[in-house]
Structures are given as structure tokens and as C-alpha cells.
Amino acid sequence: MKWFGRKAGREGSRPALSRAGSGMAFGEWPRSYEAQLRDAYLANPVAQRAVKLLSEGAGGAPLSASDPALLALVTARSGGQGLIETVAAQLLLHGNAYVQLLCDSEGAVTELYALRPERVSVEPDANGWPVAYRYRVGEHVTRLAAEDAGGRPAVVHLKAFNPVDDHYGLGCLGAAAGAVAIHNSATRWNKALLDNAARPSGALVFDSGDGSALSPDQFARVKSEMEAGFAGAANAGRPMLLEGGLKWQAMSLTPADMDFVGLKAAAAREIALAFGVPAMLIGLPGDNSYANYREANRALWRLAILPLAETILTGLAQGLAGWFSEAWLRVDLDRVTALAEDRERLWRQVSAADFLSDAEKRAMVGLSQARVS
Numbered sequence: 309m310k311w312f313g314r315k316a317g318r319e320g321s322r323p324a325l326s327r328a329g330s331g332m333a334f335g336e337w338p339r340s341y342e343a344q345l346r347d348a349y350l351a352n353p354v355a356q357r358a359v360k361l362l363s364e365g366a367g368g369a370p371l372s373a374s375d376p377a378l379l380a381l382v383t384a385r386s387g388g389q390g391l392i393e394t395v396a397a398q399l400l401l402h403g404n405a406y407v408q409l410l411c412d413s414e415g416a417v418t419e420l421y422a423l424r425p426e427r428v429s430v431e432p433d434a435n436g437w438p439v440a441y442r443y444r445v446g447e448h449v450t451r452l453a454a455e456d457a458g459g460r461p462a463v464v465h466l467k468a469f470n471p472v473d474d475h476y477g478l479g480c481l482g483a484a485a486g487a488v489a490i491h492n493s494a495t496r497w498n499k500a501l502l503d504n505a506a507r508p509s510g511a512l513v514f515d516s517g518d519g520s521a522l523s524p525d526q527f528a529r530v531k532s533e534m535e536a537g538f539a540g541a542a543n544a545g546r547p548m549l550l551e552g553g554l555k556w557q558a559m560s561l562t563p564a565d566m567d568f569v570g571l572k573a574a575a576a577r578e579i580a581l582a583f584g585v586p587a588m589l590i591g592l593p594g595d596n597s598y599a600n601y602r603e604a605n606r607a608l609w610r611l612a613i614l615p616l617a618e619t620i621l622t623g624l625a626q627g628l629a630g631w632f633s634e635a636w637l638r639v640d641l642d643r644v645t646a647l648a649e650d651r652e653r654l655w656r657q658v659s660a661a662d663f664l665s666d667a668e669k670r671a672m673v674g675l676s677q678a679r680v681s
Contacts, residue, residue: 367393
């Protein structure tokens with residue numbers, strides 16, 4: 309049912325607006341999703357750990373469902389990977405997740421398969437409503453109808469909020485791209501310093517005593533001998549033999565030159581902020597926003613993992629409602645270790661409320677419906 313009226317008509321399918329192009333934006337960090345993915349998730353330890361904390365937390369959360377078959381279907385592995393963990397990572401990185409519902413010959417759904425979101429484009433009708441999804445692998449394009457012959461969803465599209473696009477969600481990579489670029493550049497800078505004895509090597513000063521300078525041939529020879537015999541980590545600490553007139557003057561970094569160390573730590577915190585992960589849980593030193601890891605872990609679950617899991621589970625339950633009557637899926641909060649103290653406090657408060665009936669108490673602690681876990 310089209311609750312929100314008509315949308316502007318569009319012809320054919322189109323990729324997400326935020327993914328178009330592969331040039332640079334805001335300086336020298338990449339704009340395309342593929343390039344941002346390689347810089348952040350594949351090459352940056354802070355971004356990768358932040359995504360893994362959230363996706364693995366959502367994928368490993370204990371679940372309850374309205375039907376044992378529904379729970380088994382959702383917790384089964386998709387293409388060798390955990391379905392919920394895969395979908396959570398895709399939502400964080402890309403902002404979109406597409407789950408294909410595979411059915412048998414009798415029309416019963418047998419498997420949920422998570423499609424790679426960067427390969428999917430939406431095909432809207434004349435009113436702008438999605439009627440199909442095009443899955444592109446190289447030159448091969450497969451058209452997947454949004455609904456089957458019975459009007460039930462064939463593809464469940466989960467997306468994060470995007471204020472500038474009707475059809476595509478917005479991931480966290482774009483917001484973290486600048487901090488990732490700074491963090492990666494600082495890492496390369498550190499590597500270069502280590503390759504050069506952790507400081508600028510210094511300067512060779514030619515002092516002939518009569519004011520003359522090195523000839524071009526002499527300068528080129530000295531430079532080539534320096535690069536071949538003394539540059540690089542393999543030659544660190546190697547003594548130098550200088551000819552007459554050449555003196556070695558050592559150089560070192562000033563405190564102002566070392567500000568990049570603090571800049572790297574600040575960039576790491578911005579990356580963690582973009583994904584909603586407390587910086588303490590990623591191992592960043594000097595972060596005292598939380599009194600201890602227990603409080604930080606509780607904040608991670610309350611503010612990041614549970615909302616992410618709710619988005620995924622609600623979307624899957626709505627998509628599977630055509631096969632499972634009154635389908636619902638949720639995280640079983642009573643079995644989440646990080647929330648044990650909060651749940652214990654809630655149960656104690658509810659148990660002490662003598663003015664509530666047993667049914668009202670069950671509803672307050674989330675037991676108003678029968679659970680299958």
C-alpha cells in the first residue's frame with residue numbers, strides 16, 4: 309500500500325546518488341563507495357573494528373520469535389555467513405541491505421540470501437515506487453521482481469535514513485571518510501619515519517673552506533651513494549664514511565612536528581563516533597568518557613547494537629509476514645549479558661509494584677507475547 313502519496317516518475321534503474329562517481333571530494337579522500345570501503349574497512353583497523361563490534365554484536369544477540377520456523381530461517385547462514393551479521397555490516401557501510409527470499413516449488417520460503425548492496429539498483433515505476441531490483445555482476449544483469457505472483461515480497465530492502473534520497477539509505481562511510489584518510493595518512497607517515505630511523509636523517513654539509521660548491525656530477529654521485537648505502541630501515545644505524553669537506557649534521561623533529569600523533573588519535577575517535585562505538589572499546593588510550601568498560605559496553609548495546617538489530621529484525625518480520633502469521637522478531641534482552649544489571653533492576657522494580665496485575669507486569673518486562681527462543 310502506498311501510504312505516502314505519489315513520487316516523481318523515474319525511468320529505468322539508477323544507482324544511489326551518494327555512490328555516483330569515483331572522483332575525490334573534500335580534499336583527497338575518495339567519494340565512491342568501493343574506494344571508501346577499501347580505505348576504511350579493508351585498510352583501517354579502527355573502522356574495521358567498529359563495524360565488527362556492531363555487526364557481530366547484532367548477529368550474536370539472542371533472539372525470540374513468534375514461530376520456531378521463522379527463528380530458524382533468520383538465524384540460518386546466508387552464503388556461508390551469518391545473515392543478521394552480514395545485513396548489519398551492509399547497513400553500516402553502505403546504508404542499504406537487500407535480502408532475497410528464495411522459495412521452493414510450493415511457494416514456501418526456504419532461505420534468506422543477502423545480496424551485495426553495491427551491485428543492486430532500484431527500478432521504480434512511473435510513480436517512483438520500486439517494482440524491481442537489478443543485480444549486476446560484471447556485464448551480467450539479473451532483474452529481481454520486488455513482489456512475487458501472490459503479492460508477497462521477493463526482496464526485502466532494508467535501509468538507513470537518508471534525507472536526500474527516496475530509494476537508497478545512507479551509510480556511515482561518507483561521514484567517516486575524512487577521518488579515515490587522516491588516520492591512514494598518519495599511519496603511512498609513521499611507517500616512513502620508522503624506515504628512516506624515526507627521524508629525518510639529517511643533512512650532508514659541504515664545507516671546502518674556499519667557498520666552492522660541489523659539481524653536478526659530484527652531487528649526483530653523493531646522492532646515489534647515500535640512497536644505495538644508507539637509506540631505508542635495513543641500513544638504520546649504519547656508520548657513514550665521508551670524504552673531505554663533507555660533514556653530517558643530524559636533524560630531529562620538533563614538538564610542533566610531532567602534532568600528527570595527537571591528530572591521529574583525534575581521527576580515530578572521529579571514526580568511532582561515525583559508527584556509534586565508544587572509543588574506549590576500540591582501545592584508544594586516554595579516553596575517560598566512561599568510568600569503565602562495563603558502562604561503555606552497556607552504552608554500545610543501548611545506543612547502537614539494539615537499534616540496529618531492531619531495524620533488521622522488524623524489516624525481516626514484515627517481509628516474511630506473508631508466510632508467518634503475526635510474525636515478529638526481537639532481541640531477548642533477558643539473555644544479553646551486557647544488559648543483565650539493567651534487566652535485574654527492571655524486574656525488581658516491576659516485582660515490587662503491587663498495584664500492577666500479572667499481565668501488566670509481563671507486558672512491562674517484554675513478556676506480553678509468547679516467545680520462541
